[in-house]
Every structure is written in structure tokens, then in C-alpha cells.
Amino acid sequence: MKRTVILGVTGSIAAYRSADVARALMRAGFEVRTCLTRAAQEFVTPALFEGLTGQPCLTHAFDEPVRGRMAHIDWARDAAALLVCPATANAIAKFANGEGDDMLTTIALASDATLVICPAMNPHMYADETVQRNLKALRARGAVIIEPEEGDVACGENGQGKLASVERIVSITESVAKTSALYEGLxxxxxxxxxxxxxxxxxxxxxxxxxxxxxxxxxxxxxxxxxxxxxxxxxxxxxxxxxxxxxxxxxxxxxxxxxxxxxxxxxxxxxxxxxxxxxxxxxxxxxxxxxxxxxxxxxxxxxxxxxxxxxxxxxxxxxxxxxxxxxxxxxxxxxxxxxxxxxxxxxxxxxxxxxxxxxxxxxxxxxxxxxxxxxxxxxxxxxxxxxxxxxxxxxx
Ligand SMILES: Cc1cc2nc3c(=O)[nH]c(=O)nc-3n(C[C@H](O)[C@H](O)[C@H](O)COP(=O)(O)O)c2cc1C
CATH class of the missing domain: 3.40.50.10300 (CoaB-like)
Structure with a gap:
């Protein structure tokens, strides 16, 4: 059974919480490999995740931790789940449209692992028709959306948009990442x-x-x-x-x-x-x-x-x-x-x-x-x- 989760972190103010998610996934027995978008690096650093996970953190489409091997293909092949936490409205739109203009979106295109998306954003952004349409399209392609909670968000507003709890994210990712041959041929x-x-x-x-x-x-x-x-x-x-x-x-x-x-x-x-x-x-x-x-x-x-x-x-x-x-x-x-x-x-x-x-x-x-x-x-x-x-x- 594959036990690698790729953790994609995008440029949301909730990015700091992805460090706790990485730790909890490791405690649950997963190897965690992290990929940060450019905007994510305004909030958290590769050093944080490399220190926590003991794995290289990818930040650029042409990163190549093993010389001569394309990282987006290697990582995509090894993944049991691709967890995007937090997921910005922008990243959700890119996944929905099949864009591949950075390392994270390219891995998502190359991987057949289940995409698990944890949206986190201002409640007006979350309610926006285009965001909802993109989430619906991703769901239709088999992605799992861990819906944000209602509550106070960083910008001072109240509504649905707050990143789901670490426990919920880890528990759902664990169940999504599990595969088995128990029903092979049935x-x-x-x-x-x-x-x-x-x-x-x-x-x-x-x-x-x-x-x-x-x-x-x-x-x-x-x-x-x-x-x-x-x-x-x-x-x-x-x-x-x-x-x-x-x-x-x-x-x-x-x-x-x-x-x-x-x-x-x-x-x-x-x-x-x-x-x-x-x-x-x-x-x-x-x-x-x-x-x-x-x-x-x-x-x-x-x-x-x-x-x-x-x-x-x-x-x-x-x-x-x-x-x-x-x-x-x-x-x-x-x-x-x-x-x-x-x-x-x-x-x-x-x-x-x-x-x-x-x-x-x-x-x-x-x-x-x-x-x-x-x-x-x-x-x-x-x-x-x-x-x-x-x-x-x-x-x-
Ligand atoms: C301080 C700050 C906080 C932000 N928080 C969020 C957020 O929580 N959710 C979101 O969708 N976008 C948020 N944004 C906007 C994104 O960072 C922006 O759309 C960026 O292009 C996203 O890039 P990425 O999806 O490649 O990470 C924030 C921007 C700033 C300046």
C-alpha cells in the first residue's frame, strides 16, 4: 500500500496550519512531501517543511531533487493522495481548468492519486459562483472537497471559509489514501x-x-x-x-x-x-x-x-x-x-x-x-x- 501524501500548500493566510497537518499525517504513518506555490512562500517557507518532514520541499516547476529525474512525474507516481491544504480560490480554478503553470498544478495533472482539496478563503470568495462551479467540476472528476467551516475568518468577517480542522483533514486524507486488493476480481x-x-x-x-x-x-x-x-x-x-x-x-x-x-x-x-x-x-x-x-x-x-x-x-x-x-x-x-x-x-x-x-x-x-x-x-x-x-x- 502506498503511504506517501503530497501536501500542496497555496497562498492562503491559513498556510501556517498546514505545518500541523504535515505533522499529524506523519504521526498517522505517512511520508509527507510538500510543494509550495509562490504565493504560499509569502506565508511559510520550504525550510519549515523540510525540517518537519525530512523531505525536500518543491517550489518551482523545474525543481529536481534527484538529478536527471523529473520530480513532478516521480512524486505523482508515488502519491497515495494529493492534499491541497489550504487551497486558494486561484488554485481551485487552476485545478478545475487543468492548468500546469507551476510545480503543484503540474503534479496534479500527472498524478492519478485522489485530489483532496481544503478550501480556505474569505466567505464572499467561497460563496462566489465561479469558486462553487470549479469545486463542483472537481468533485465530478473524483476530487474530495473538505468543506471549510463557518466562523470568524482572518479578515474579520464571519461565514463559511475557515479551513477545516486538522483532525478532520487528516482523518479524511487517511481514508482516501487507503487502497486494497480485497475485492480484486469481484x-x-x-x-x-x-x-x-x-x-x-x-x-x-x-x-x-x-x-x-x-x-x-x-x-x-x-x-x-x-x-x-x-x-x-x-x-x-x-x-x-x-x-x-x-x-x-x-x-x-x-x-x-x-x-x-x-x-x-x-x-x-x-x-x-x-x-x-x-x-x-x-x-x-x-x-x-x-x-x-x-x-x-x-x-x-x-x-x-x-x-x-x-x-x-x-x-x-x-x-x-x-x-x-x-x-x-x-x-x-x-x-x-x-x-x-x-x-x-x-x-x-x-x-x-x-x-x-x-x-x-x-x-x-x-x-x-x-x-x-x-x-x-x-x-x-x-x-x-x-x-x-x-x-x-x-x-x-
Ligand atoms: C494576506 C493575504 C491573504 C490571502 N489569503 C487568501 C486566502 O485565504 N484564500 C485565498 O483563496 N486567497 C488568499 N489570498 C490571495 C492569494 O494569495 C492569491 O490569489 C494568490 O495568487 C494565490 O496563489 P496560489 O493559488 O498559486 O497560491 C491572500 C492574499 C493575501 C495578500
């Missing part, structure tokens, strides 16, 4: 997001699922070397570029797409928050507001139960989103739906579950064991779920 199908069940041509029944857990599972499975197919309901999330994505709207469409993929799959992870009910009949046009309306609802198909019945040898992991932790009901679902495991999480808590970047829960295994997962990022939880269920997947 095909994993993941369902994700909500489903929308039409009431008429305009309205639908849906739920608050953001699809973040499914996206985290898909990214983690890719980094564990799986071939990953994602079947997702309507969300704004952007899947990892190596994920094969099918977008659907209703529970029936999700079932059809999932069943079509599962014939040759090794593992199904059903993380979608599928609507349990749908209107029995969809009204044509738009129902007029002329008095009370009664909707008759019918149950939607149970996707995971239908698929495991059709493919009895398929290993499947379910998710039970219960308000309050009902272990009994989750254990019953595990057996009735022939799952190898079920992840039980409490969606009534605002700090975890729907829309949150974090989760917490209990994984019940078909072996009778249960594993508690303390609160962590959805990516970290995803990694642990995949790690825990791997021995339960029968060889095909």
Missing part, C-alpha cells in the same frame, strides 16, 4: 439514494435520503479494487469516476436495473432508501387544488428480497434505516431477505443518517455476531462494512 452492485413515486405529472412521494452512504460505499469499493455498479435514485451526489452508474427514479425502475446487473454480481449492497409505498395510480396532468384529495398507496416491490430470491447464491447486504435502533426487526429482515449482513442506523438523529456526512450503527452478520461502528465519516463506515463482510461472500 463485481459489487450498490443501490443508493431515494426513489420518487409519482402522484401526478408534477408531484411525487419521496424521502430525505441524500445518497451519500451509497456514494461512499461505491468509492470505497473502487479503492478496494472492485468493479462497481451503482444504481441511484435522484440525488445531487457525484459518483467516483470509475463507478458505472445507472440513474433511476422509481422503486420499480431501481428493481429492474438492479436485477439486470445482479445476474453476474458477487455482492449486492442495498443502501437505497426505497419508498415503501407508491400511489396506486398516477393521475394524468396536475391534480387541481379544488378540495381534499385522497391518495391510495400500495407497497412498492422489496428490491433486495426480490433479487436474493431470484439469485439465491448472491451475497447481499441490507440497510435498515430505523428511527430508534430496533435490533429485533433488523435481525428478522436479515433472515427473511437472506442477507449476509444488515447495517442498522438510526435515521432520527440529526448528526448521523440522512443528509449527514457521518454515520454510526451496528452491523448484524448472518453468523449471529454484531459489530458496533462508532460515529465516523460515511466513507470510513463504508470501508469497514466492506472489510467486515468480505469473508462472508462465497466464492463463485
Amino acid at each position: 463485481h459489487v452492485v450498490i443501490t443508493s439514494g431515494p426513489t420518487y413515486e409519482p402522484i401526478d405529472d408534477v408531484r411525487f412521494l419521496g424521502n430525505r435520503s441524500s445518497g451519500k452512504m451509497g456514494l461512499a460505499l461505491a468509492s470505497a469499493a473502487v479503492r478496494m479494487s472492485a468493479r462497481v455498479s451503482l444504481v441511484t435514485g435522484p440525488t445531487h451526489g457525484v459518483p467516483h469516476p470509475r463507478v458505472e452508474t445507472t440513474r433511476v427514479t422509481t422503486a420499480q425502475e431501481m428493481l429492474d436495473a438492479t436485477a439486470a446487473l445482479c445476474g453476474e454480481a458477487d455482492l449486492l449492497i442495498a443502501a437505497a432508501a426505497v419508498a415503501d409505498f407508491r400511489p396506486q395510480a398516477k393521475a394524468a396532468g396536475k391534480i387541481r387544488r379544488e378540495g381534499p384529495v385522497t391518495l391510495t398507496l400500495e407497497p412498492t416491490p422489496d428490491i433486495v428480497a426480490t433479487v436474493t430470491e431470484r439469485y439465491p447464491k448472491l451475497a447481499a447486504v441490507g440497510f435498515a434505516a430505523e428511527p430508534g435502533n430496533d435490533l429485533e426487526s433488523a435481525r428478522r429482515k436479515l433472515e427473511e431477505k437472506r442477507l449476509i449482513a444488515i447495517f442498522l442506523n438510526d435515521v432520527s438523529r440529526p448528526d448521523i443518517g440522512f443528509e449527514s456526512d457521518q454515520n454510526e450503527g451496528v452491523l448484524l452478520l448472518k453468523t449471529g455476531q454484531s459489530v458496533a461502528f462508532p460515529k465516523a465519516s460515511k466513507y470510513e463506515i463504508a470501508w469497514r462494512i466492506l472489510d467486515t463482510v468480505r469473508p462472508l461472500i462465497p466464492p463463485q
Whole structure:
């Protein structure tokens, strides 16, 4: 496993905090190699990072610490992650546009390591439409954005723009930099997001699922070397570029797409928050507001139960989103739906579950064991779920 993180520091007033990030990454077992932009050197020096990391610090596109070897290529090849901390609005724009006019942007172009960006800037700059558009474009290409916090920023204003905490940056970088061959040769199908069940041509029944857990599972499975197919309901999330994505709207469409993929799959992870009910009949046009309306609802198909019945040898992991932790009901679902495991999480808590970047829960295994997962990022939880269920997947 590669354990080198390239730390790119750009010209933000928060540059001084990157020294703490470098130290914390080293404590977490990474070799840290630093690259400073010209503007970063107005705030911090190469000597600081060379002293802290014991590695040369690059500052210029033509730096060559090993004579005759192009540093931007060597460093790009060795990196498990390229962490840009802090990232200025200018650097974000350059990454988004594929510019390579200094050492840092050239390394970013040459490397296939995940780009982890920690924006830090004045709240007006952060809210600027172009900055947000550039971040969106980078996310779509697989970059991980560690969003800045709200609070007082150096210029005396208050709002979102303050560099994220060192702990958060290090924890996310650690999980991004991890790769493994645990799922080499396996095909994993993941369902994700909500489903929308039409009431008429305009309205639908849906739920608050953001699809973040499914996206985290898909990214983690890719980094564990799986071939990953994602079947997702309507969300704004952007899947990892190596994920094969099918977008659907209703529970029936999700079932059809999932069943079509599962014939040759090794593992199904059903993380979608599928609507349990749908209107029995969809009204044509738009129902007029002329008095009370009664909707008759019918149950939607149970996707995971239908698929495991059709493919009895398929290993499947379910998710039970219960308000309050009902272990009994989750254990019953595990057996009735022939799952190898079920992840039980409490969606009534605002700090975890729907829309949150974090989760917490209990994984019940078909072996009778249960594993508690303390609160962590959805990516970290995803990694642990995949790690825990791997021995339960029968060889095909
Ligand atoms: C004192 C000072 C503080 C700055 N802080 C920030 C900042 O926090 N975030 C930011 O995006 N730009 C900040 N800038 C502007 C950048 O330094 C400037 O856009 C520079 O061109 C960035 O170059 P780089 O992205 O190559 O490092 C600051 C400028 C000055 C003079």
C-alpha cells in the first residue's frame, strides 16, 4: 500500500496550519512531501517543511531533487493522495481548468492519486459562483472537497471559509489514501439514494435520503479494487469516476436495473432508501387544488428480497434505516431477505443518517455476531462494512 501524501500548500493566510497537518499525517504513518506555490512562500517557507518532514520541499516547476529525474512525474507516481491544504480560490480554478503553470498544478495533472482539496478563503470568495462551479467540476472528476467551516475568518468577517480542522483533514486524507486488493476480481452492485413515486405529472412521494452512504460505499469499493455498479435514485451526489452508474427514479425502475446487473454480481449492497409505498395510480396532468384529495398507496416491490430470491447464491447486504435502533426487526429482515449482513442506523438523529456526512450503527452478520461502528465519516463506515463482510461472500 502506498503511504506517501503530497501536501500542496497555496497562498492562503491559513498556510501556517498546514505545518500541523504535515505533522499529524506523519504521526498517522505517512511520508509527507510538500510543494509550495509562490504565493504560499509569502506565508511559510520550504525550510519549515523540510525540517518537519525530512523531505525536500518543491517550489518551482523545474525543481529536481534527484538529478536527471523529473520530480513532478516521480512524486505523482508515488502519491497515495494529493492534499491541497489550504487551497486558494486561484488554485481551485487552476485545478478545475487543468492548468500546469507551476510545480503543484503540474503534479496534479500527472498524478492519478485522489485530489483532496481544503478550501480556505474569505466567505464572499467561497460563496462566489465561479469558486462553487470549479469545486463542483472537481468533485465530478473524483476530487474530495473538505468543506471549510463557518466562523470568524482572518479578515474579520464571519461565514463559511475557515479551513477545516486538522483532525478532520487528516482523518479524511487517511481514508482516501487507503487502497486494497480485497475485492480484486469481484463485481459489487450498490443501490443508493431515494426513489420518487409519482402522484401526478408534477408531484411525487419521496424521502430525505441524500445518497451519500451509497456514494461512499461505491468509492470505497473502487479503492478496494472492485468493479462497481451503482444504481441511484435522484440525488445531487457525484459518483467516483470509475463507478458505472445507472440513474433511476422509481422503486420499480431501481428493481429492474438492479436485477439486470445482479445476474453476474458477487455482492449486492442495498443502501437505497426505497419508498415503501407508491400511489396506486398516477393521475394524468396536475391534480387541481379544488378540495381534499385522497391518495391510495400500495407497497412498492422489496428490491433486495426480490433479487436474493431470484439469485439465491448472491451475497447481499441490507440497510435498515430505523428511527430508534430496533435490533429485533433488523435481525428478522436479515433472515427473511437472506442477507449476509444488515447495517442498522438510526435515521432520527440529526448528526448521523440522512443528509449527514457521518454515520454510526451496528452491523448484524448472518453468523449471529454484531459489530458496533462508532460515529465516523460515511466513507470510513463504508470501508469497514466492506472489510467486515468480505469473508462472508462465497466464492463463485
Ligand atoms: C494576506 C493575504 C491573504 C490571502 N489569503 C487568501 C486566502 O485565504 N484564500 C485565498 O483563496 N486567497 C488568499 N489570498 C490571495 C492569494 O494569495 C492569491 O490569489 C494568490 O495568487 C494565490 O496563489 P496560489 O493559488 O498559486 O497560491 C491572500 C492574499 C493575501 C495578500
